[in-house]
Structure formats: C-alpha cells, structure tokens
Amino acid sequence: MSFARLREEVYRVNMEIVEAGLVVLTWGNASGLDRAAGVLAIKPSGVAYDKLRARDIVIVSLATGTVSDGELSPSSDTPTHAEIYRAFGGVGGIVHTHSTYATSWAQSGREIPCLGTTHADHFYGPVPCARRLSDEELRFYERETGRVIVETFRSLGLDPLDVPGILLPHHGPFAWGPSAAGALANAIALEQIAKMAALTYAINPEPEAIPRNLLDKHFKRKHGAGAYYGQPAAGH
Amino acid sequence: MSFARLREEVYRVNMEIVEAGLVVLTWGNASGLDRAAGVLAIKPSGVAYDKLRARDIVIVSLATGTVSDGELSPSSDTPTHAEIYRAFGGVGGIVHTHSTYATSWAQSGREIPCLGTTHADHFYGPVPCARRLSDEELRFYERETGRVIVETFRSLGLDPLDVPGILLPHHGPFAWGPSAAGALANAIALEQIAKMAALTYAINPEPEAIPRNLLDKHFKRKHGAGAYYGQPAAGH
Amino acid sequence: MSFARLREEVYRVNMEIVEAGLVVLTWGNASGLDRAAGVLAIKPSGVAYDKLRARDIVIVSLATGTVSDGELSPSSDTPTHAEIYRAFGGVGGIVHTHSTYATSWAQSGREIPCLGTTHADHFYGPVPCARRLSDEELRFYERETGRVIVETFRSLGLDPLDVPGILLPHHGPFAWGPSAAGALANAIALEQIAKMAALTYAINPEPEAIPRNLLDKHFKRKHGAGAYYGQPAAGH
Amino acid sequence: MSFARLREEVYRVNMEIVEAGLVVLTWGNASGLDRAAGVLAIKPSGVAYDKLRARDIVIVSLATGTVSDGELSPSSDTPTHAEIYRAFGGVGGIVHTHSTYATSWAQSGREIPCLGTTHADHFYGPVPCARRLSDEELRFYERETGRVIVETFRSLGLDPLDVPGILLPHHGPFAWGPSAAGALANAIALEQIAKMAALTYAINPEPEAIPRNLLDKHFKRKHGAGAYYGQPAAGH
Numbered sequence: 001m002s003f004a005r006l007r008e009e010v011y012r013v014n015m016e017i018v019e020a021g022l023v024v025l026t027w028g029n030a031s032g033l034d035r036a037a038g039v040l041a042i043k044p045s046g047v048a049y050d051k052l053r054a055r056d057i058v059i060v061s062l063a064t065g066t067v068s069d070g071e072l073s074p075s076s077d078t079p080t081h082a083e084i085y086r087a088f089g090g091v092g093g094i095v096h097t098h099s100t101y102a103t104s105w106a107q108s109g110r111e112i113p114c115l116g117t118t119h120a121d122h123f124y125g126p127v128p129c130a131r132r133l134s135d136e137e138l139r140f141y142e143r144e145t146g147r148v149i150v151e152t153f154r155s156l157g158l159d160p161l162d163v164p165g166i167l168l169p170h171h172g173p174f175a176w177g178p179s180a181a182g183a184l185a186n187a188i189a190l191e192q193i194a195k196m197a198a199l200t201y202a203i204n205p206e207p208e209a210i211p212r213n214l215l216d217k218h219f220k221r222k223h224g225a226g227a228y229y230g231q232p233a234a235g236h
Numbered sequence: 237m238s239f240a241r242l243r244e245e246v247y248r249v250n251m252e253i254v255e256a257g258l259v260v261l262t263w264g265n266a267s268g269l270d271r272a273a274g275v276l277a278i279k280p281s282g283v284a285y286d287k288l289r290a291r292d293i294v295i296v297s298l299a300t301g302t303v304s305d306g307e308l309s310p311s312s313d314t315p316t317h318a319e320i321y322r323a324f325g326g327v328g329g330i331v332h333t334h335s336t337y338a339t340s341w342a343q344s345g346r347e348i349p350c351l352g353t354t355h356a357d358h359f360y361g362p363v364p365c366a367r368r369l370s371d372e373e374l375r376f377y378e379r380e381t382g383r384v385i386v387e388t389f390r391s392l393g394l395d396p397l398d399v400p401g402i403l404l405p406h407h408g409p410f411a412w413g414p415s416a417a418g419a420l421a422n423a424i425a426l427e428q429i430a431k432m433a434a435l436t437y438a439i440n441p442e443p444e445a446i447p448r449n450l451l452d453k454h455f456k457r458k459h460g461a462g463a464y465y466g467q468p469a470a471g472h
Numbered sequence: 473m474s475f476a477r478l479r480e481e482v483y484r485v486n487m488e489i490v491e492a493g494l495v496v497l498t499w500g501n502a503s504g505l506d507r508a509a510g511v512l513a514i515k516p517s518g519v520a521y522d523k524l525r526a527r528d529i530v531i532v533s534l535a536t537g538t539v540s541d542g543e544l545s546p547s548s549d550t551p552t553h554a555e556i557y558r559a560f561g562g563v564g565g566i567v568h569t570h571s572t573y574a575t576s577w578a579q580s581g582r583e584i585p586c587l588g589t590t591h592a593d594h595f596y597g598p599v600p601c602a603r604r605l606s607d608e609e610l611r612f613y614e615r616e617t618g619r620v621i622v623e624t625f626r627s628l629g630l631d632p633l634d635v636p637g638i639l640l641p642h643h644g645p646f647a648w649g650p651s652a653a654g655a656l657a658n659a660i661a662l663e664q665i666a667k668m669a670a671l672t673y674a675i676n677p678e679p680e681a682i683p684r685n686l687l688d689k690h691f692k693r694k695h696g697a698g699a700y701y702g703q704p705a706a707g708h
Numbered sequence: 709m710s711f712a713r714l715r716e717e718v719y720r721v722n723m724e725i726v727e728a729g730l731v732v733l734t735w736g737n738a739s740g741l742d743r744a745a746g747v748l749a750i751k752p753s754g755v756a757y758d759k760l761r762a763r764d765i766v767i768v769s770l771a772t773g774t775v776s777d778g779e780l781s782p783s784s785d786t787p788t789h790a791e792i793y794r795a796f797g798g799v800g801g802i803v804h805t806h807s808t809y810a811t812s813w814a815q816s817g818r819e820i821p822c823l824g825t826t827h828a829d830h831f832y833g834p835v836p837c838a839r840r841l842s843d844e845e846l847r848f849y850e851r852e853t854g855r856v857i858v859e860t861f862r863s864l865g866l867d868p869l870d871v872p873g874i875l876l877p878h879h880g881p882f883a884w885g886p887s888a889a890g891a892l893a894n895a896i897a898l899e900q901i902a903k904m905a906a907l908t909y910a911i912n913p914e915p916e917a918i919p920r921n922l923l924d925k926h927f928k929r930k931h932g933a934g935a936y937y938g939q940p941a942a943g944h
Contacts, residue, residue, distance in 0.1 A: 024900045025893060027826060046938030076929065076937050098826045104904045107823040108912035115343040116406045118263060118334045138921050141929075170824045170918045185261060192260050196340045198911055203434055204344035210406045213374050221312065221377075229312050230282025351579040352642045354499060354570045421497060428496050432576045439670055440580035446642045449610050457548065457613075465548050466518025587815040588878045590735060590806045657733060664732050668812045675906055676816035682878045685846050693784065693849075701784050702754025 044072035083146020093180030280308035319382020329416030555618020565652030752780035791854020801888030
C-alpha cells in the first residue's frame with residue numbers, strides 16, 4: 001500500500017499553509033488521517049518548504065506512533081497530532097502553525113472571544129486557550145501537548161468539530177477538521193478572526209460578544225441538518 | 237436572453253474583490269443589476285473563487301427573488317442585495333465582504349468617522365453602523381439585514397449614493413454604487429479608510445473630524461454638477 | 473519639442489508609486505520638472521493606473537499653469553505642484569499619495585518625530601504638519617495647498633531639500649526631491665518611517681527622539697560635502 | 709583566489725533579505741566570512757538591489773578592514789561587521805536590516821522579551837538592546853557600533869550563538885549565525901518575533917514571559933547535544 005493519495009493531499013495542504021501566509025521558515029506542519037488504515041501522514045521534521053515533495057510525507061502508525069512508511073523523520077510534533085486523532089473521533093486533518101495573530105493571542109494567554117459572524121461561521125464560541133504544562137509533563141512535551149488539548153475540550157464540554165481549534169499558551173494555534181483540507185480552512189479562518197479580534201479591541205477596548213441569536217444563526221447556516229449555505233450538490 | 241454581459245461584469249468584480257485582498261476563503265460576494273430587465277446577477281453560494289466561472293453567476297428576479305437563469309444556488313445573501321436594490325433607486329451594484337478593517341469597525345459597533353479627504357472623496361460623512369436585528373427579524377435573517385440597511389439610511393436622512401456603504405454590527409460591510417464596478421471602488425475605499433481611521437486613533441486617541449469646508453470641497457470636487465476631477469470626456 | 477524623456481521618467485515614477493504600495497485606486501500623482509524649459513510633467517486627472525501610458529503625461533507651463541502639450545486634463549493637484557516648484561529652487565520632482573501610515577499621521581494632525589536613523593537618512597528632523605486652510609483659501613484649494621506648504625517651511629526656517637516632505641492635515645503627504653526619482657525614494661521612505669513611528673509609540677508611548685549627534689551623523693553620512701555613503705563614481 | 713563561492717552565497721543572502729520583506733530601498737546588507745582566508749564578503753555601499761550582481765560583492769580583509777578584491781566600495785557598515793566577526797568566534801554570517809518591527813523595538817529603546825516558543829526556537833532569552841554611543845564614539849561610528857555590540861554581550865554574559873542578534877537604539881537590528889544563511893534565518897525570525905511581541909502587548913499589556921522550563925525545552929529541542937528537531941542526516 002503506497003498511501004500515494006493521502007501523501008498527495010497532505011503535501012498539498014502543507015504547501016497551502018505557506019501560500020496562505022500562515023508559515024514563516026519551517027514553523028508549521030499539517031497532517032491527514034486514514035482512520036481505516038490506522039495511519040496518519042505528516043510533514044517530515046525541519047525540511048524547508050521549497051524542498052518538500054509529496055513523497056517526503058511520512059506515514060506513521062496511529063497505534064504505535066512509529067514510522068510505517070517513509071525515509072525521513074516525521075515532524076517532532078507528531079505525538080501531538082496522534083493524541084488529537086486518538087481522542088477526537090471525527091477529526092481527519094490537523095494544521096499547526098505559528099501564524100502571526102493567533103500566536104500573539106496564544107502569547108497573551110487569552111482565549112479569542114467570538115465577536116462576529118466570521119468567527120461564528122467556523123467556531124461555535126470562543127477559541128479556548130489551554131493551560132500550561134507542568135515540569136513533569138514537559139518531559140514528554142509533544143505527547144502531553146496533545147493530552148492537554150484533549151483535557152481542555154473535555155473540561156469545557158466542547159465538541160471538537162464545533163470549535164475546531166485551540167491556542168497553546170506561549171506557543172501558538174492548532175486547528176483541525178474532518179479532513180486535511182477542512183483543517184486548512186479552519187487554520188486560515190482562525191488567523192483572520194484572531195487578527196480582526198485584535199483590531200476590534202484596538203478600536204473599542206470593550207466590544208460586546210456576538211449576540212447568542214446571531215451566533216446560532218451563522219453557525220447553523222453552515223453546519224448541521226438545517227444548513228442552507230453552499231450548493232445542495234456539494235452535500236450541505 | 238443570455239445575460240452574458242451582466243454575468244461577465246459581475247464575474248469580473250467578484251474576482252477583483254479577491255485580487256484587492258478584501259476576501260478570505262469564500263467570505264464575500266458581488267452583484268450587479270439590470271433594472272430594465274428586473275434581474276440581478278450574483279455569485280453562487282459557497283463556490284471557491286478559484287473555481288468560479290462567468291457562467292456560474294446566477295440570475296435572480298428582483299421582483300420574486302427566485303432564480304431566473306443559472307444552474308447553481310445564488311449566494312445566501314441574495315435577499316439582502318435584493319432589498320437594497322428595491323429601496324435604493326440609483327444603485328446598480330453591491331459588494332459584500334468581510335474585509336479586515338471594515339469588519340473590525342463593524343465588530344466594534346461604531347460608525348467610521350470622516351477623518352480626511354480619502355474618506356470624503358467616496359463617503360460624504362461618517363459610514364454608519366446599523367442596529368442589531370431582533371430575534372424575530374433573525375428568522376428572516378438575510379431579508380431583514382437588507383431592510384435594516386434601508387431603515388438606517390431613512391432614519392439618518394442619508395442619500396445612499398452620497399454614503400455608498402454601511403457596517404452591520406458583529407458582521408461586516410456592504411458597499412454599493414451606480415454599477416458593480418462602482419461598488420467595487422467604494423468597497424476598496426471603505427476598507428482603506430477603515431484601516432487609516434483605526435491607525436489615526438492609535439496615533440492620536442482624539443483626532444478631529446474633517447472640517448466641514450474641506451469635506452464639502454473634496455466630495456463636490458468629484459461628485460455633482462460642479463465636479464472638476466477626472467477627464468471631461470469621461471463625464472466628470 | 474516632444475518632452476518624450478521627461479514624460480517617460482514621470483510615467484515610470486507614477487507606475488512605481490503604485491508598485492511600491494503607496495497608491496490605492498487613483499489616489500496619487502507624481503510630477504517632474506524641466507526648469508530650463510519652464511514646464512512640469514504630471515499625471516492626467518482620474519486616469520486608472522493600469523490604463524496609463526507615457527504619452528498620456530501632461531506637460532504644463534510653470535509660469536501660466538496651463539497645458540503646453542498633451543490631450544488630457546492634468547491632475548487636479550497640478551496647482552499645488554506648481555507652487556512648490558516655483559518656491560523651492562532645488563526641487564525637480566514631487567510625489568503626492570494617500571499612503572496608509574503617512575496619511576494616518578496627517579489625519580492625526582501631528583508631525584512625525586525623528587525616532588531613528590531610517591528617518592535621519594532622508595529627513596533631517598521631524599516631518600512637519602501644515603496648518604488648515606481657511607474658508608477663503610479653500611476657494612482656491614489646490615493653489616493655496618501649495619502656498620501653505622511653502623509658508624510652513626519658511627516659518628519653520630527649514631530647507632526643503634533637508635526635509636523633503638510634509639503632511640497636510642486631514643489629507644496626506646507630499647514628498648519631493650531633486651528629481652522625480654528622488655521624490656519617489658523620499659515618498660517610500662516617508663511611508664516607512666511613518667509606519668515605524670506609529671509602531672514605536674505603540675510599543676513605548678514615550679519614546680525619546682533620536683539624539684542630535686546621531687541625527688547629524690546619519691544625515692551627513694549621506695548628504696553634503698562630507699558624505700561617504702554609496703559609490704564614489706555615483707557622485708557622493 | 710576568486711572567492712566566487714563566498715560571493716555567490718553572500719549575493720544570494722543579500723537578495724533573500726529583500727525577498728523576505730526585510731529591506732526597503734537600500735536599507736540593509738548581509739555579509740559572510742571565510743575565517744581561514746581571513747576575509748569577509750559584503751554588499752557594496754548604496755547599490756540598488758535590483759542592480760546587484762554576485763560579482764559586485766566586495767571582499768574585505770578581516771585584519772586590516774581594507775578591500776582585498778572587488779571594484780566597488782564596501783557597505784559603510786563594514787567596520788561593524790568586522791568587529792563582530794573578530795570578537796565572536798563562531799559567527800560566519802551577519803545580516804543588518806531596518807526591518808519594520810525589529811526597528812520599531814530598537815526605536816522604543818527596549819529589549820524584546822521572550823514571550824513564546826517561536827522566539828525560544830531561535831533566541832535563548834530576550835533580544836538585548838545596546839546602549840547609546842557617546843559623542844566621542846560617534847566619530848568612529850561604524851567601528852564603535854560593532855564594539856558596543858560586543859560589549860553588550862560580554863556585560864550580559866551572553867553567548868552570541870545562543871542569542872544571535874541585538875537591537876541598536878534609534879537604529880535597528882543586527883542578526884548573525886554560523887553562516888550567512890544561518891544569519892538570514894535569524895534575521896527573519898527576529899522580525900517575526902518582534903512583530904508578534906508588539907501584537908501580544910497590544911492584546912495583553914502585561915503578558916507573562918515564557919516559563920523557564922518551556923524556554924529550555926524549545927531551545928534545546930533544536931540546539932546542542934540533545935537536539936531532536938530536523939533530520940538526523942542533516943546533522944541535528
């Protein structure tokens with residue numbers, strides 16, 4: 001089994017996070033999951049984006065975390081991706097970047113409040129900021145980063161597909177979705193809503209959160225049984 | 237009747253709002269009106285801009301709001317466009333985006349004050365911010381969004397061609413003009429004056445509004461009977 | 473006499489202010505002077521930059537302000553350019569834009585303080601902000617705009633080649649230089665120092681101005697008899 | 709000896725600081741060192757980047773500071789580069805720019821605190837800001853600029869390869885690395901962390917510095933004996 005299609009999709013999304021301006025140097029990685037095959041595909045560690053080829057994408061076993069196929073070492077963040085895939089059943093793709101505005105919110109240690117419909121179209125409420133890791137947890141840094149993401153969603157009672165992303169304090173954002181392409185769209189949206197939230201606070205230091213009725217209207221216009229945005233043929 | 241020319245113009249303006257940097261993902265749509273034929277032409281809903289073709293533009297009856305010609309579903313914002321065309325006689329094109337700075341002002345819930353001649357060349361006074369919709373109005377969200385735009389202009393006594401745009405709180409801007417191309421220019425201007433207004437407040441938290449004499453001078457240099465900007469052959 | 477070379481240079485600088493990101497829509501114009509021939513060359517009014525050709529550049533008599541050669545109407549700002557050329561002997565080119573950060577400083581009504589060597593390399597001290605025009609002066613808006621620029625430099629005792637630019641309140645910047653290309657470089661520098669000054673104040677609300685000794689060092693490293701920056705063959 | 713390879717590398721890095729958006733006009737220069745040959749290679753002074761060719765790169769003796777090979781005058785900042793190479797044994801490349809955010813921090817007179825892992829991946833702690841030069845030191849401006857950089861690192865007890873850059877007050881940043889390419893990566897990182905630090909303070913005026921354990925984890929993940937980021941074949 002060559003995983004050629006999965007590699008190609010994950011390669012493409014890795015290149016698109018660069019084209020979308022979310023990545024400086026090598027600060028980012030995208031992965032995709034083949035849940036039936038029990039593997040994830042992810043960018044190799046520290047490879048410059050202008051040198052990356054589809055065949056460099058590394059295939060990693062979800063169960064063991066070891067390389068199933070590929071000649072390079074996977075991203076050092078692979079254990080974080082694996083924890084998210086193991087805990088969040090509907091997730092099929094993950095994007096991690098140090099995109100400018102989302103990282104600045106992460107560095108501020110604050111969740112991104114939901115201030116408008118751009119946010120509500122992708123995230124059904126604030127984008128949470130996780131807690132810090134303890135010294136003990138830092139010994140298994142990447143794995144524990146994934147576990148604290150899962151812990152945050154469980155303690156807040158959030159569905160990870162309703163709020164497909166999180167901020168890690170002093171670090172940056174992770175975004176995900178039903179597929180690698182879906183994760184990419186949510187990562188782009190997250191950076192843009194982070195930028196607009198920062199600007200909104202600069203204009204009005206005490207903006208009101210989006211009213212509940214408008215939040216529900218916009219999220220449900222695009223998601224779930226009553227969705228009517230987009231083309232019927234496209235499935236939603 | 238093929239509406240090929242109207243489709244082509246509306247297609248081009250939809251592509252130009254992307255090229256001008258006003259649109260991220262699919263957050264935007266442009267329309268144009270053929271008032272004699274009683275139809276508007278608008279972007280299909282949820283179609284990625286890099287896949288959009290002129291023939292995908294949907295023709296919608298202004299009277300009934302139903303599709304007159306085209307194979308795709310029109311933008312979910314079509315009822316908003318239709319309300320604006322019905323109420324504002326001189327409007328021939330509408331552009332809706334979630335452009336970064338105009339959306340940030342909309343999220344702040346504040347009108348954009350007129351601070352300089354860049355603003356005065358396109359908008360004859362502050363760009364207003366509409367009121368929120370009630371729960372009842374949200375049941376017919378897109379139609380009522382159009383109606384609250386019209387209500388705002390009537391209650392403020394504003395001519396929609398003197399102030400060709402508005403902010404919707406917790407949402408973003410709509411801009412319009414005598415044609416789709418005119419709406420595009422006003423949407424670009426709105427984003428730029430929103431950006432410069434935010435920066436002006438950052439530099440000086442209490443800037444003075446443009447003096448009345450300079451506002452009149454600049455708006456009238458470009459608009460109305462005494463206009464002398466541009467080439468005589470071009471009409472003004 | 474065809475003025476082909478002057479037209480070509482002025483055309484090129486007009487295109488470069490767009491490429492440098494200083495111009496949105498048609499908000500900008502550049503001119504150049506042939507002092508021996510007594511004419512200035514300037515962009516035609518309201519012509520879109522992507523349609524502009526070198527032969528559209530309009531030749532205007534410096535003495536009378538009327539068109540000497542060309543088929544289009546000159547920029548409505550032509551009388552401002554002419555006043556500057558008449559009063560400032562060493563000036564050979566002028567660039568007017570509504571570039572984002574310089575315009576935001578102009579809208580704030582404040583001079584740009586000299587905070588660093590980037591500023592000192594081009595402007596020997598703060599970039600001044602002119603006074604407002606009176607109602608009477610607004611009757612001859614463009615001419616009086618030029619006159620208030622000259623008045624500002626005379627009342628501050630500034631040499632216009634030491635400080636090759638100014639802000640007009642509620643409007644935007646003018647920059648100039650010994651040639652149209654020199655004016656372009658100063659306009660680019662002005663926008664960049666305006667941006668960095670705004671950011672400096674955001675980081676530290678009370679930054680210190682550049683020390684006098686460093687200001688002198690940097691300006692004189694590039695300008696005047698003791699200059700040693702650049703290649704000897706290039707004249708300085 | 710032609711120094712063709714060194715010239716080519718230094719030429720390429722000079723072009724890449726422009727492509728990375730770190731340079732406006734001619735405000736920047738990069739150099740590389742051949743420590744065995746006792747020479748540095750650097751951009752010529754005041755040459756426009758779009759005219760620069762690899763053969764224009766000037767070869768300068770590290771011992772005497774005079775031109776060893778090349779027809780143009782070296783960057784006026786050459787004595788600063790030479791002082792850094794002489795004092796910091798492991799440095800093989802230096803990049804100086806007036807990049808927007810790093811320069812704004814320099815103009816604010818403040819060090820850049822370490823707020824997150826993006827910073828910690830490249831700089832092991834705050835990026836320091838040097839002291840001002842005295843009147844006497846300004847007589848030998850470029851040489852003394854290099855000496856105050858060295859003095860800053862010695863007085864703070866910093867290893868220049870742990871913290872590969874500095875801010876000069878009222879001026880801008882210098883960054884370095886084991887090679888010209890390494891200096892380029894650190895210059896790009898410095899601008900990006902300067903931008904994110906400014907935004908973090910705008911969102912939260914009192915952000916916490918990165919916890920010590922996370923700083924150590926990230927820096928050591930990429931640097932030193934225990935590093936595990938990147939591909940084993942690539943050496944770390």
